[in-house]
Amino acid sequence: xxxxxxxxxxxxxxxxxxxxxxxxxxxxxxxxxxxxxxxxxxxxxxxxxxxxxxxxxxxxxxxxxxxxxxxxxxxxxxxxxxxxxxxxxxxxxxxxxxxxxxxxxxxxxxxxxxxxxxxxxxxxxxxxxxxxxxxxxxxxxxxxxxxxxxxxxxxxxxxxxxxxxxxxxxxxxxxxxxxxxxxxxxxxxxxxxxxxxxxxxxxxxxxxxxxxxxxxxxxxxxxxxxxxxxxxxxxxxxxxxxxxxxxxxxxxxx
Amino acid sequence: xxxxxxxxxxxxxxxxxxxxxxxxxxxxxxxxxxxxxxxxxxxxxxxxxxxxxxxxxxxxxxxxxxxxxxxxxxxxxxxxxxxxxxxxxxxxxxxxxxxxxxxxxxxxxxxxxxxxxxxxxxxxxxxxxxxxxxxxxxxxx
Numbered sequence: 001x002x003x004x005x006x007x008x009x010x011x012x013x014x015x016x017x018x019x020x021x022x023x024x025x026x027x028x029x030x031x032x033x034x035x036x037x038x039x040x041x042x043x044x045x046x047x048x049x050x051x052x053x054x055x056x057x058x059x060x061x062x063x064x065x066x067x068x069x070x071x072x073x074x075x076x077x078x079x080x081x082x083x084x085x086x087x088x089x090x091x092x093x094x095x096x097x098x099x100x101x102x103x104x105x106x107x108x109x110x111x112x113x114x115x116x117x118x119x120x121x122x123x124x125x126x127x128x129x130x131x132x133x134x135x136x137x138x139x140x141x142x143x144x145x146x147x148x149x150x151x152x153x154x155x156x157x158x159x160x161x162x163x164x165x166x167x168x169x170x171x172x173x174x175x176x177x178x179x180x181x182x183x184x185x186x187x188x189x190x191x192x193x194x195x196x197x198x199x200x201x202x203x204x205x206x207x208x209x210x211x212x213x214x215x216x217x218x219x220x221x222x223x224x225x226x227x228x229x230x231x232x233x234x235x236x237x238x239x240x241x242x243x244x245x246x247x248x249x250x251x252x253x254x
Numbered sequence: 255x256x257x258x259x260x261x262x263x264x265x266x267x268x269x270x271x272x273x274x275x276x277x278x279x280x281x282x283x284x285x286x287x288x289x290x291x292x293x294x295x296x297x298x299x300x301x302x303x304x305x306x307x308x309x310x311x312x313x314x315x316x317x318x319x320x321x322x323x324x325x326x327x328x329x330x331x332x333x334x335x336x337x338x339x340x341x342x343x344x345x346x347x348x349x350x351x352x353x354x355x356x357x358x359x360x361x362x363x364x365x366x367x368x369x370x371x372x373x374x375x376x377x378x379x380x381x382x383x384x385x386x387x388x389x390x391x392x393x394x395x
Contacts, residue, residue, distance in 0.1 A: 017287065063278050083286035098289050109287075120281060131327050141324070149325045163325075167317030170324050204316060223267075230266035240268040242277070248285035 011089050013051035014082040014098070015069045016246070017106050020045045023076040030069045031062050039091050041099035044106055047073065048094055051087055058085070070246045078113040080106065080251045109252060115216050116194055117244035121226070123185060123208040125178070129236045134173045141169050171204065178202035181237065186210070188229060192222045197249050207237065211249035219244065 013031050018024075020040040030036045030049035038045045047069065066084050073079045088094045099106065135141055144166040151159045182202040189196070193212050200209040214222050223241070230239040272281060 014289075060275050063275060063282070067278050067282060081282075081286040083284075083288050084282050086287075086289060102289075127323065128327055131324050135324060135327065145324055148321065163321040164317045166324060167319065167321035170320040171316055174320065227265045227267045230268075234266045238268060239266070240270065242270060242272050242281070245272075245281055248282055251285075251287045 009054075010050050010052050011087040012048040012091065012094055013066075014086040014088060014094065015047040015049065015066065016073055016082060017080040017099070017110065018045045018047060018073060019043060019077050019110060021077075022047075022073070025072050025076075028069060028072050029065070031065045033065075036069055039094050039099070041095045042103055042107075044099045044103060044110075046094050046099055048088075048091070053087070074117070074244075074246060078110040078116070079246050080109050080113060081246050081248050113247050113250065116213050116247060116250070117216055117219060118247040118249060119212045119214060119219075119222070119241055119243035120199070120245065120249075121189075121208060121210050121212055122206050122240045122242075123181070124206050124238050124240070125174075126236055126238060130174065130177065131170070133236075134170055134177070138169065138173060141166065141173070144169065175203055178204075178207045182208040185229065189222070189225065192218055192225055195250060199249065213247060213250050214244075 015030060015036060018038070020038075020043050022038065022045050024036060024038050024047060028036050031051050032049075034050040036047050036049040039048055040046075049069070063084065070079065070081045088098065135145060144162055148159045148162045148166055179202045182198075185208050186196065189212065192214070194215055195213040197211050198209065199211055200206060202208060212222065226239060226241055230237075233239070270277070272278065
């Protein structure tokens, strides 16, 4: 079955697992502008749509079509999105090999996602503020900074070793602060969350990059708390909240 | 694209409405249910599109970037302001990240380049000026 793509003109793009009684919005179209349909087995449903197999999915309109479908579903009940690009040969394969084969696990998964939404939270440093903090707080960094700054442009290479050492020290401090601030943020948020996962370790790019699973009836509380945290750390941290989105990060894979 | 988009402004919390390809990729990249390998026909991910965006620039390159940003910092030159004053200035000046800017450059080069053409599945390299027809210069990793 693995190689059924060969010689097959089209397959079924899998968008999400839902409950069998899920109401899929009328007129919803997915990749290739094909209408989506609900295949059911027991208490489970799979939202699928025809997909031509003459090319791998991955074009811009494929990605947006996929998210358009998945994002249209949550109003009708819990949604477990399939990873983008999952294609099965036909309806029977979807029913037998996906819904049937993993009936219990998928049912439990939907249960755990019922009434939950996902937010993506990213916290980044206001760079100069944090660099200033780091310079102020470390004697060695201050000294190295003075020494490497004093070098004229054309002699910069001569100070390469010092500059690398300076950058190394600064970047280590940066990481240390990022971990500490990520912990602080999560400690504040945790009581309001159903779950969270780190999408990326705290580091140079982001202090915190996390997916938050939140009960719908606590979403306002979470948003208010984040608004307060953003105000409190204003000037040092920037908080960016995207969502709600479908619970992409809470379907048991990563 | 989400249930609720950009409802209120004015707060300190940034609430962008995800719209562009970059946002979509960010949200769905490597996420979602993966079904058993032997039954799937194809799981054609978007790894090619995004793998380079996630590079972690480690070691010397990063260190030099940090050193540069640290040295560029006007810490004492403004008559020895304390940190809180400086932060205020930075806010007003809309100072943007330099180190993080550099680090994020990889992602930006990729995603914004992908946003306006059909070459989304091209294996673009980060940190290459994308104006220079990045998509036609396939990398030869």
